[in-house]
Amino acid sequence: MRLDVQVLGKNVAALYRERDDYVLKYNAHANAADFVSLTMPVRDEAWRWPRDLHPFFRQNLPEGYLLNLIREQFGPLLDGTDLSLLAVVGAMGIGRVTVTPEGVAPGTELEALDVQHILHGDNTAEHFSQLVREYARAAISGAVPKFIAPDRQADSETMAMPLGKPTIRTSRHIVKGSDDSTPFLGFNEFYSMRVLERLGVAKVARTQMSDDGRALIVERFDVDADGLPAYGVEDMCGLLGLPPHEKYNSTTEKMLNAARAYLLDRDSVRLELEQLAWHLLSNYVVRNADCHTKNVALFYTSVDDVAFTPVYDIVTTQAYPRFAANPPGLPIDGRKTWAAGKSLERFFNTRMGIAPRHYAQMVEALCDSAVSVGHELIEAARNEPQWHTVAKQMLHAWDDGMASLRSPKKSLQFKGLKPAIEAAGFSAPEPAEKTREVIGRSPLLGKR
Known part of the structure; x- marks a missing residue:
C-alpha cells in the first residue's frame, strides 16, 4: 500500500512500507517549505522508521472509543497496520498535512454539520455516539468521544471561493462529548479552561459549552477564518x-x-x-x-x-x-x-x-x-x-x-x-476509587 502525502493540498511525498521499515519519500518537485514535519525536512534521501509509522503520522490516529468505531465501520479496509488506518482517516484531521491512498485527492464527502445542533440539542451518550459514528472518518486522537465534521457555514463559504484556492472540506471546530466515567465533561472542561482564559495572559483555545453541559465545541487554531488548513x-x-x-x-x-x-x-x-x-x-x-x-x-x-x-x-x-x-x-x-x-x-x-x-x-x-x-x-x-x-x-x-x-x-x-x-451547602467530596487508573493508559499494559 502506498499513500500520497499533501501539505496544504499540494502532493509532496509518498508514504509506504518497505520490508520492516516505514518510508517517507519526498517527490522531486518538493521544496524546502513543503516539509511534512519539523523532524523530517525535505531531502533527497528517504526518511525511514523501523517497524511502525513515523511518530508524526501517528500523532492524530484515533484512539479508544473512536478507534473502535472505525474498526466496526471500516474493518474490511484495515489490515491491522497503522498505515491502513491512516489511509481511512488521513484525508481529514488536525494540521496542514493530509494523507490519502495513492492517486486520491484530499477532501471528504462528509455531510456538513451545524454546531448549533450540538450547543442546543440532544447530547446524551446514545445520541452523541451516533454522531461520532457518522463522522468517524477523521484523524483525531484522544480517549474521550470526539469528532471533526465539516462546518455547514464554512462549507458554503468554501464552495464560493475562487478557483486556485484549496478546496479541502474541513471545519472550524472539534466536537467533544462525555461518557459514563466522565459525566458532564463539557461542563468540566469549559470551566477548567476558563480559570486560565479569563486572565488574558496566555493563548487559550476558545470553547463553547452545550446547554446540557455534556458537549464542548472547541474552536480550531490550525485553520484560517474560512476553515481551511493554515498551520502545521x-x-x-x-x-x-x-x-x-x-x-x-x-x-x-x-x-x-x-x-x-x-x-x-x-x-x-x-x-x-x-x-x-x-x-x-x-x-x-x-x-x-x-x-x-x-x-x-x-x-x-x-x-x-x-x-x-x-x-x-x-x-x-x-x-x-x-x-x-x-x-x-x-x-x-x-x-x-x-x-x-x-x-x-x-x-x-x-x-x-x-x-x-x-x-x-x-x-x-x-x-x-x-x-x-x-x-x-x-x-x-x-x-x-x-x-x-x-x-x-x-x-x-x-x-x-x-x-x-x-x-x-x-x-x-x-x-x-x-x-x-x-x-453553597456542598458536602464533602466523593472519595477516590481505590483502583488507580491513569486516563489514556490501558490497564492491560504490563507494569514498568
Whole structure:
C-alpha cells in the first residue's frame, strides 16, 4: 500500500512500507517549505522508521472509543497496520498535512454539520455516539468521544471561493462529548479552561459549552477564518519520537528541551516559555492529571515562526472518583506529585527563566481566578441541579490545588474556596476509587 502525502493540498511525498521499515519519500518537485514535519525536512534521501509509522503520522490516529468505531465501520479496509488506518482517516484531521491512498485527492464527502445542533440539542451518550459514528472518518486522537465534521457555514463559504484556492472540506471546530466515567465533561472542561482564559495572559483555545453541559465545541487554531488548513501542528509526543501509547513516558524537562530546539526566534522565546509556564501551573491549580506529551504542542506556518499552540484539553480529572487519585501526568525533577513544593518553583527559575517572585505572582493570579470561576460554578450548579455533583467535586479539587501551590506559612492570608463551598451547602467530596487508573493508559499494559 502506498499513500500520497499533501501539505496544504499540494502532493509532496509518498508514504509506504518497505520490508520492516516505514518510508517517507519526498517527490522531486518538493521544496524546502513543503516539509511534512519539523523532524523530517525535505531531502533527497528517504526518511525511514523501523517497524511502525513515523511518530508524526501517528500523532492524530484515533484512539479508544473512536478507534473502535472505525474498526466496526471500516474493518474490511484495515489490515491491522497503522498505515491502513491512516489511509481511512488521513484525508481529514488536525494540521496542514493530509494523507490519502495513492492517486486520491484530499477532501471528504462528509455531510456538513451545524454546531448549533450540538450547543442546543440532544447530547446524551446514545445520541452523541451516533454522531461520532457518522463522522468517524477523521484523524483525531484522544480517549474521550470526539469528532471533526465539516462546518455547514464554512462549507458554503468554501464552495464560493475562487478557483486556485484549496478546496479541502474541513471545519472550524472539534466536537467533544462525555461518557459514563466522565459525566458532564463539557461542563468540566469549559470551566477548567476558563480559570486560565479569563486572565488574558496566555493563548487559550476558545470553547463553547452545550446547554446540557455534556458537549464542548472547541474552536480550531490550525485553520484560517474560512476553515481551511493554515498551520502545521505537532505534539510533543511525536517530537520526542514516542508512539501515542507512551505519551506519559517522558518528563517535563525532556518535553521542554525538545520544544526549545524549534523555538528559533530568540526575541519570542521568553514569551513562549511563559506560555508553557501558565499552561503547566493551570494543571496544578485545577488538578488536571491528564497533561501528557500529546496535550502540549507546537504550531507554525514555517520553521521561522514555531510557537506553542493555544492551551487545550485542561480538565479537572480529580472531579471524577475513578481518576481522583492520579498524580500529574508528567514528572518534574523526577517526581509525580501535586505537592511539588520548591521543585516546581526551581524548575520555573532554572529551566524557564521565571524568577521566584514572578512565579509567586503567577500562582496567586491563577488562584484568584479559580476563586472567581468557582463562584460561577456555584451559580451554574444552582441553576442546573444535574451539574451539582461534578461542580462540587471540581470546587474541592481546585481548593486542594491552590493550597498545594501556596506556602503553608503564608496560606492563611490568602482566600480559597472553602467559605464559598460551605456557604453553597456542598458536602464533602466523593472519595477516590481505590483502583488507580491513569486516563489514556490501558490497564492491560504490563507494569514498568
